[in-house]
Amino acid sequence: SQTIHQWPATLVQPVGSPLSLECTVEGTSNPNLYWYRQAAGRGLQLLFYSVGIGQISSEVPQNLSASRPQDRQFILSSKKLLLSDSGFYLCAWSRKGIHGYTFGSGTRLTVV
């Protein structure tokens, strides 16, 4: 069976510090991978998606970047966090040709 792991579950970081959130998928190969953010009181905003190693598409201009160094690994990064980067970050995967995602359990990021 397929599983998706996302860590850490919670993170408190000072403004200006770097960020690295990691997501890995097991039990499948060549998945589509996604990073979403849910800001307080808001919906799910697509940040990045990847259809293969090294292939990253950015949906919105922002202070964040994403990388896919391995087939089943997706990393969300920032060099310097802003207060506005606070939110609930979700990783998700899908099979190619199949509608619908499976989400990870999320990371609550608070920038102070």
Added chain:
Amino acid sequence: DQQVKQNSPSLSVQEGRISILNCDYTNSMFDYFLWYKKYPAEGPTFLISISSIKDKNEDGRFTVFLNKSAKHLSLHIVPSQPGDSAVYFCAASGWIYNQGGKLIFGQGTELSVKP
């Protein structure tokens, strides 16, 4: 540009009654629609979906209706139970519109089912 809209941020229903959650979309290229349920501090979980070739899909207490001409879909939960209390997200996808199968989500509706 909000392509998928859930105009009701919250809904309160009595246990045993019907819950109706609504969703509107603007892009006619969307051809697949999904509903996800989300509890606080957890990732969303898939609930039910519908293809644009259908106008209704049913799974137990959950039914999704699609009105393509109105670009509107709704999720009916009957009977509603306290455990249904969560945030419900509507999502849309279209292969021609966006390669990679990415989903566009609405803002969510928080459902509260009162005992």
